[in-house]
Amino acid sequence: MKRINSQTDLENIRDTILRQRDIFTKNIRICNTGCRARKSLKVSVALSQEIKARELADTVAIKETGCHGFCELGPILVIEPENIFYCRVKAEDIPEIISETILGGRVIKRLLWQDPQSGPVTCERDLPFYREQKKHVSGNCGKIDPTNIEDYIVNNGYAALSKVLTTMSSNKVVDTVISSGLRGRGGGGFPAGIKWRICASAPGDVKYIIANGDEGDPGAFMDRSLMEGDPHSIIEGMIIGAFAIGASKGFLYVREEYPIAIEHLTIAIRQAEEYGLLGDNILGTDFSLSLGINKGAGAFVCGEETALMVSIEGKSGTPRSRPPYPAFEGLFGKPSVLNNVESFANITQIFRNGAAWYSDIGTQGSKGTKIFSLVGKVKNTGMVEVEMGTTLRKIIFDIGGGIRNSRNFKAVQTGGPSGGCIPISKIDMPVDYDSLREAGAIMGSGGMIVMDETSCMVDVARYFLNFLLFESCGKCVPCREGLKQMHTIMTNICEGRGEEGDMELLSELARFMTTASLCGLGGTAGNPVLSTIRYFKNEYEAHIFDKKCSAGVCKNLFAYEIDENLCNGCTLCAVKCPEGAVSGVKKKPHTIDIENCIKCGICFSLCKQEAIKVV
């Protein structure tokens, strides 16, 4: 491959690739990252074999893409130019798709997504899940082949970099980021441009640019989807950042548990180097940057800025006390800028479309769009990108389709383990950095876990404390010892040993940790406790004083009972009970022997009459 040495070279290459692609009349996009969990690789192989067997390879292009977002329905396959959206596709469906849709032009109804109200929907763009989203940053995910740089270049890739390197000074780049209003997407929400400015003006010849891809929140996968689905947008943003601060070496810190992300980023770096977009004299200019990938060994705390840098240095990942701030003394003691991978992908958008375009999106204090991973008891789970300021209701009910199994919404947990639980009363709250903070939660990196009435909020807080206790590095006293004590109190409450004063002690410890901890992990670890006490105090009181868990989660605090008016004596519960604790005669109401019941919940989930109650 010829190196790209100027803006003109880049444009010529784009035209050449476009001309080569004119021959295809159809383009089949199939997710081959997240959907692998649902055997998309088999579908993909079947598709290539079928195309080859029918000698369609000259007219039908297959594109193995990153995540389409609607993970609930995987494997997902989209046929262009008609924009036909097929979901839950199996390898056996492929011959039919080729003969019916590709050759026959007919839509296969059973593979379409079914709207609960209006029936099947044919086009991807008409799905409510996509219609309400603003896919800018994740726009390429599911559209391009992440392992092929040409796909990225065709979609305006590296145009922003070329504009920056040929027409802008590093000061101008920093100013642009500041005026865009971009706030760091890793969770803290610190203005990215300010961070860049401090580092750019810090004394020293050697500086580093670092991307944080160590996404560790339970249930979060937006960074992963971005790294897997559009690695070049992150790399392009990093090169722009390196130019702005004057770095010639950069690191991508990605957790080991993301093999596809590492593979795609490795390929992307190699291809960018081959094309002269990375390495020495990028785009024929004087600017050079080399990028390396560091694999995290699975410690949640390494997502923290200073711990991540210490980890790259080869030491055990524990945060370092600030000051000195990393912008002055970061990696290897040199001025460093660390941003989340999503922040870098935002940077690419800012320079592709302009700071004014960017700052028009979003709210007063939070600009642009934000990617969330919408999971939990919601109908449509997946990766979602919305404008800042979109209400929770829109995300959960319009995009997410509401709560599963016609249950009721209880709370949404945002911001990962250090976030907070937001109740129904705040469902119309706009989602941005400041509103979330006011509500006692945080943006975090963008996890969103939806809970219904079968979730016990005390148990949820205990779960997150347990996670944090396991992941705390143990360096500072408030986090290490505070979490241990809070977890003990919380476990006592959940097991029926709660006492008067526990809630007050929990709040005191949580607030103390917030002010006194060394890093962000301890500094936000009190949030799950504080927000659940704030919004679900009645549940705590029921646990502590009445020894009751109405959600039926804390096993010591409830019992199952069969409502004899609803039970029709189908015997299903009696047959399935592993302890033989259900007895009764066929077609007569059954009863549960509380002494033998282990509260496994099998009868509860199986009963079609909903006759089994939590008491």
Next chain:
Amino acid sequence: MKIPIIIDGRMVQVEQGTMIIEAAGKADIVIPTLCHHEAVKPYGSCRLCMVEVEQNKQRRLVTSCNSPVDNSGMEVFTDTARVRQIRRSIIELLLARCPDVPVLQTMARQMGIESSRLKKKGDKQCILCGLCVRFCEEVVGVGAIGLANRGTEREVTTPFNTGSAVCIGCGSCSYICPTGCIEMVPDKLDPRLRTLTMGLLSLPECSSNFQCDSCATNGEFLNEMRRVVSEFRSLSEKTPS
């Protein structure tokens, strides 16, 4: 360049870049700490030295061991209600972990803590301040011990929990330890060498956190430490292993 700073209403002149904790010492204001020592780099793990700093009409909490004095007109408060509350909470938490450590008991008494309200009690002697580890690495230059594991499992130990091949037995870890949980005993095979064990207390309690004159945590102490270290180093070089 010397700059003025106001600490608890008292003005002191210190070099720019001096850490607040040391500047306070110049004004005879003792800020309690369990993980800081002038011989090693600031670490900021015990959080006991937190103070309130007012700058540009904004008050915030900082750890005084790693926050340098600057000439922006900062004012420091080391004895506010917030600061006292944080200290009490830290001591209460540490006392729950290590109920039998004298230095913690003394501090608790001074702060008026009768007993810890926390239920989960430990039986540890080590508060994980990391002073021994940092001293061994930064002052002695050996790095025979380190902090292993994570969170509540964190502990000071040698690599792979086996006898250290690089320990020179200088005893600095034992000396620097604020809770006295590293003991020096004569080596069974070679009495000229000493072996370190993590065990019971070996140093007398010091009411001022080993920072009083008798503890000699000053230049003389450091020079003595270096002398002992080099002596042991040359001895261990001569001794065939």
